[in-house]
Amino acid sequence: MGSTLEQVSTPKSDSGDASGRRDTGTLGKAMSVLDVIASSEHPMRFTEILEKCDQPRGTLHRQIANLVEEGLLTVNHDHTYGLGLMLLRYASKAWAGNHFRIIAEPHMQALHAVTGETVHLGMLSGTKVIYVDKVEGRQSVRMYSQIGNASPVYCTGIGKAAISTLSPECLEDLVQKIDFHKFTTNTLSGPKALLAEIEEIRRNGIAFDREEHESGIHCVAAPIKPIKGDTFAGISVTGPVYRVSTEMLEQWAEQVHETALNIEEDLGTKLGPRA
Amino acid sequence: MGSTLEQVSTPKSDSGDASGRRDTGTLGKAMSVLDVIASSEHPMRFTEILEKCDQPRGTLHRQIANLVEEGLLTVNHDHTYGLGLMLLRYASKAWAGNHFRIIAEPHMQALHAVTGETVHLGMLSGTKVIYVDKVEGRQSVRMYSQIGNASPVYCTGIGKAAISTLSPECLEDLVQKIDFHKFTTNTLSGPKALLAEIEEIRRNGIAFDREEHESGIHCVAAPIKPIKGDTFAGISVTGPVYRVSTEMLEQWAEQVHETALNIEEDLGTKLGPRA
DNA sequence: TGTAAAAGTTCCATTATTTGGAACAAAGTT
DNA sequence: AACTTTGTTCCAAATAATGGAACTTTTACA
Numbered sequence: 341m342g343s344t345l346e347q348v349s350t351p352k353s354d355s356g357d358a359s360g361r362r363d364t365g366t367l368g369k370a371m372s373v374l375d376v377i378a379s380s381e382h383p384m385r386f387t388e389i390l391e392k393c394d395q396p397r398g399t400l401h402r403q404i405a406n407l408v409e410e411g412l413l414t415v416n417h418d419h420t421y422g423l424g425l426m427l428l429r430y431a432s433k434a435w436a437g438n439h440f441r442i443i444a445e446p447h448m449q450a451l452h453a454v455t456g457e458t459v460h461l462g463m464l465s466g467t468k469v470i471y472v473d474k475v476e477g478r479q480s481v482r483m484y485s486q487i488g489n490a491s492p493v494y495c496t497g498i499g500k501a502a503i504s505t506l507s508p509e510c511l512e513d514l515v516q517k518i519d520f521h522k523f524t525t526n527t528l529s530g531p532k533a534l535l536a537e538i539e540e541i542r543r544n545g546i547a548f549d550r551e552e553h554e555s556g557i558h559c560v561a562a563p564i565k566p567i568k569g570d571t572f573a574g575i576s577v578t579g580p581v582y583r584v585s586t587e588m589l590e591q592w593a594e595q596v597h598e599t600a601l602n603i604e605e606d607l608g609t610k611l612g613p614r615a
Numbered sequence: 616m617g618s619t620l621e622q623v624s625t626p627k628s629d630s631g632d633a634s635g636r637r638d639t640g641t642l643g644k645a646m647s648v649l650d651v652i653a654s655s656e657h658p659m660r661f662t663e664i665l666e667k668c669d670q671p672r673g674t675l676h677r678q679i680a681n682l683v684e685e686g687l688l689t690v691n692h693d694h695t696y697g698l699g700l701m702l703l704r705y706a707s708k709a710w711a712g713n714h715f716r717i718i719a720e721p722h723m724q725a726l727h728a729v730t731g732e733t734v735h736l737g738m739l740s741g742t743k744v745i746y747v748d749k750v751e752g753r754q755s756v757r758m759y760s761q762i763g764n765a766s767p768v769y770c771t772g773i774g775k776a777a778i779s780t781l782s783p784e785c786l787e788d789l790v791q792k793i794d795f796h797k798f799t800t801n802t803l804s805g806p807k808a809l810l811a812e813i814e815e816i817r818r819n820g821i822a823f824d825r826e827e828h829e830s831g832i833h834c835v836a837a838p839i840k841p842i843k844g845d846t847f848a849g850i851s852v853t854g855p856v857y858r859v860s861t862e863m864l865e866q867w868a869e870q871v872h873e874t875a876l877n878i879e880e881d882l883g884t885k886l887g888p889r890a
Numbered sequence: 891t892g893t894a895a896a897a898g899t900t901c902c903a904t905t906a907t908t909t910g911g912a913a914c915a916a917a918g919t920t
Numbered sequence: 921a922a923c924t925t926t927g928t929t930c931c932a933a934a935t936a937a938t939g940g941a942a943c944t945t946t947t948a949c950a
Contacts, residue, residue, distance in 0.1 A: 364684075365641075365681055365936070365937090366640075366641040366642065366907080366908070366935095366936070366937080367641065367642065367645050367681045367682070367684075367685055368681070368684070368685065369908090370642050371685045371687075374705065378704070378705055378708045378709075379708075381712075383712070383714075385926085385927095386926070386927060387925085387926060387927085395909090395910085396909070396910040396911065397910085397911090397926095397927080397928085398909080398910060398911075398912090398928080398929075398930085399908075399909055399910060401927075401928065401929090402908080402909090403908095406640055406642045406643070407642070409639075409642075409643070410642055410643065410646045411740055411741070412646075416714075419926085419927080422709070422712055422713070422714075423705055423706075423708055423709030423712065424709065425709070425738055425740045425745045425747070426740065426745075427702060427705045427706045427709045428706050428709055428710060428745055428747065428762065428763035429653070429740075429745055429763050429764075429765045430649065430653055430698055430702045430706070430763075431698075431702045431703050431705070431706030431707075431763055432706075432762065432763025432764055433653045433698055433763075434653075434697070434698035434699065434700070434702045434703055435703060435763075437656075437658070437697055437698065438697070439658075439691075463700055465686055465700045465701065465704075466686070470700045470701075470703055470704055472700070472703065487703065487707060488703035488704050488705075488706055488707025488708075488710075489704070489707055490704045640907075640908090641907070641908080641936080641937070644937090660897080660898095661897070661898060662896085662897060662898085670938090670939085671938070671939040671940070672897095672898080672899085672939085672940090673899080673900080673901085673938075673939060673940075673941090674937075674938055674939060676898075676899065676900085677937080677938090678937090694897085694898080694946095891950100892949100892950090893948105893949090893950085894947105894948085894949085894950100895946105895947085895948080895949095896945105896946080896947070896948085897944100897945080897946065897947080898943105898944080898945070898946080899942105899943080899944070899945085900941105900942085900943070900944090901940105901941090901942080901943095902938105902939105902940100902941105903938105903939105903940105904937105904938080904939090904940105905936105905937085905938070905939100906935105906936090906937070906938080907934105907935085907936070907937075907938105908933105908934085908935070908936075908937100909931105909932105909933080909934065909935075909936105910931105910932105910933095910934095911930105911931100911932105912929105912930090912931105913928105913929085913930085914927105914928075914929070914930095915926100915927080915928070915929090916925100916926080916927070916928090917924100917925080917926070917927085918923100918924085918925075918926085919922105919923080919924070919925090920921105920922090920923080920924095
C-alpha cells in the first residue's frame with residue numbers, strides 16, 4: 341500500500357507554526373502564506389507578512405494577489421490582510437459533510453447527558469488535534485467557539501489518545517516533528533515523557549489532560565480507533581478543576597471509553613463494509 | 616486606485632458553481648478542484664472528479680495529492696475524497712478575526728431582542744452572499760448551521776440589499792455573471808426583474824425576500840454601506856411565514872434599517888479613521 | 891476462482907508558470 | 921519640499937505543472 345495519497349491524517353509538517361513548513365510546490369507556498377496570516381492575531385500589513393515569509397517582494401505580492409483573487413484572503417481598507425470569506429464557505433461544507441462527526445454526534449450527546457460537562461470530538465492532523473465537534477450545556481454555543489481550533493497533540497487528552505493508536509513507526513515519526521512548548525507547569529516537556537505516557541494510554545485506553553494545556557482545565561479522553569484505516573481521533577469530557585474533581589474525571593473514564601467503543605462500532609457498520 | 620488587490624469582495628467569478636470558473640494559475644486550478652468537491656453532496660471518487668474537471672488523469676492525480684498534502688482534502692478509506700480538516704482550522708481563525716462581524720454582533724443581538732426572530736449578517740462574495748453570523752432564539756445554535764453558507768444574491772434579502780450599494784458599473788458586471796435559477800415560484804427570474812427591484816431598494820434602504828429562495832421563509836433586510844470602501848454586506852431578520860406575517864416584516868423594516876445605520880456608524884469610528 | 895474491465899498511479903520530455911532582482915510609483919513623515 | 925517607507929510592475933532565468941502513455945491495482949462478473 342505505498343500510495344501517495346494515503347497519508348491522510350498526517351498531512352505533512354506541523355502546520356500552523358508558520359515556521360517549519362516545507363513549502364513544496366506552488367500550492368504549498370500559497371498555503372504557507374495563509375498560515376502566516378492565520379497565525380497572527382491582528383490583520384497584517386504587506387511588509388509584516390514579507391518579514392515572516394522571507395520571499396522576494398515581487399513574489400509575495402503576486403502570491404497574495406492570487407489568494408485574494410480566490411477569496412482566501414481579503415484586503416482591508418487600510419491595506420491589511422485577513423483570511424477570506426471563502427474559507428468559511430468551504431469549512432461549512434467540510435463540517436456538514438463529515439461522516440465521522442455525524443456518526444459520533446449522538447454518542448457525544450449521550451456522554452454529555454451522563455456527565456453534564458463539555459464533550460469534545462477531535463481528529464489528528466499533523467502534530468495537532470483539530471476539534472471537530474463540541475457538545476456543551478445550556479449556554480448557547482457560540483459557533484466556532486472551539487470547533488476548528490488546533491491544539492498540539494502532546495498536551496491535550498484527545499491528542500494523546502489519538503496518537504496512542506498509531507503504529508510504532510508513525511508515532512515515532514510524528515513525535516520527532518513535535519515542537520514542545522511549556523504551556524503550564526504540567527505540560528509534558530519532551531518525547532520521552534510523551535512516549536511513556538502513550539504507553540500507559542495504550543494499556544488503559546484512557547488519556548488524561550492534567551491541566552497540561554491550560555491551567556484550571558482538565559479532561560478525560562479515549563481514543564477512537566481507525567476502523568477502516570484512516571481516521572485517528574478521540575473523544576473527551578472536559579471541565580474546570582474548581583467544579584470537576586480528578587476523582588470525578590476518573591469515574592467518567594469508563595463511560596468515555598465505552599462511548600469511544602460505541603462510536604467505533606457505528607463507524608464499522610454505518611460506513612459500509614468495504615475494506 | 617487601479618490596484619490589483621482591491622477587488623476584495625468581488626473575487627472573480629461565481630465561485631461555487633464548479634463550472635464557470637476561470638482557473639488562472641496553479642492556485643486557481645487547485646481551487647477549482649476543491650470547488651468541484653465542495654459542491655458535491657456525497658464524497659467523490661477519483662473518476663467522478665475527473666469527469667467534472669476535464670483534465671488529464673495524471674494532472675488531476677497530482678493536484679489532488681497536493682491538496683491532500685496540505686490538508687485541504689482528505690481521502691477516505693474507500694478512496695473517496697472530501698474537504699479537509701485544515702479548512703475548519705482556517706475558517707475558525709477567519710471567523711474569530713473578522714472585525715466586521717465583531718463590530719456588528721451587539722447590534723445583531725439588539726435587533727434580535729426587539730424582533731425575537733433570527734438575525735443574519737451576510738457579506739457579498741462574487742455573486743453570492745456568505746452568511747457570517749447569526750443570532751437566534753433559545754435553541755442551542757448548531758455551529759455552522761448557517762454560517763459559511765453561500766446563497767445567490769438575487770433571491771435573498773441580504774443579497775439584494777448588499778448589491779444595491781454597488782456602483783452602477785459593478786452592479787452591471789455582477790448581474791451579468793449571475794446564473795438565474797428558479798428556487799420557488801417567487802424567485803426573480805432575470806436581470807431586468809432584479810435591477811428593477813434593486814432600484815426600489817436603493818430608494819427605501821430596505822429589501823425583502825418574499826419566499827424567493829425557500830418557500831415558507833421570508834425576510835426583511837437592509838444594506839450596510841461600505842464606509843471605507845470594501846465590505847458589501849447586509850443584515851436581515853428572517854422568519855417562517857406561518858409565524859411571521861408580511862405586515863410584521865414591514866413593521867420591522869425601520870428597525871432593521873436603523874440597525875444597519877448603527878453598524879455603519881460603529882464601523883466608521885471603531886475601524887480607526889484612516890482613508 | 892479466473893478473467894476482463896475499470897480505476898488508480900507513475901514517469902518524463904514538453905510547455906507554461908513562478909521566481910526574484912531591480913526599477914518604478916505612491917503614501918506617509920519630518 | 922525632500923526623504924523614507926511601503927506597495928507595485930516588469931522580464932529574463934529557473935522551476936514547476938502538464939498531458940500522454942505505460943503500468944499496477946482493484947473491482948465486477950461469469
